[in-house]
Amino acid sequence: xxxxxVYCNHHTANLGxxxxxxxxxxxxPEAYTALRAAFPRAEWVVLSTxxxxxxxxxxxxxxxxxxxxDVARFFADFHHVPLENFFDDLLEQ
Numbered sequence: 001x002x003x004x005x006v007y008c009n010h011h012t013a014n015l016g017x018x019x020x021x022x023x024x025x026x027x028x029p030e031a032y033t034a035l036r037a038a039f040p041r042a043e044w045v046v047l048s049t050x051x052x053x054x055x056x057x058x059x060x061x062x063x064x065x066x067x068x069x070d071v072a073r074f075f076a077d078f079h080h081v082p083l084e085n086f087f088d089d090l091l092e093q
Contacts, residue, residue: 013089
């Protein structure tokens with residue numbers, strides 16, 4: 001099993017970026033639908049609070065792990081925020 005998290009928090013991103021990348025309760029179902037469509041071989045968990053936004057992924061096959069850039073592009077497309085505005089604020093583990 002391959003686990004990954006791409007995230008930002010109050011240490012890595014300013015409040016303005018965190019507000020633009022946060023997922024509201026109403027957006028979560030749409031986010032899961034979009035993630036499943038983009039990365040059908042992965043399982044997802046989205047955690048969004050006032051201090052952090054984390055997108056966890058798990059997949060059996062290492063060759064299907066979404067890249068840091070792939071997940072960042074998802075954030076950009078979903079929230080309609082230019083990738084260059086926040087890419088350096090996102091970390092990965």
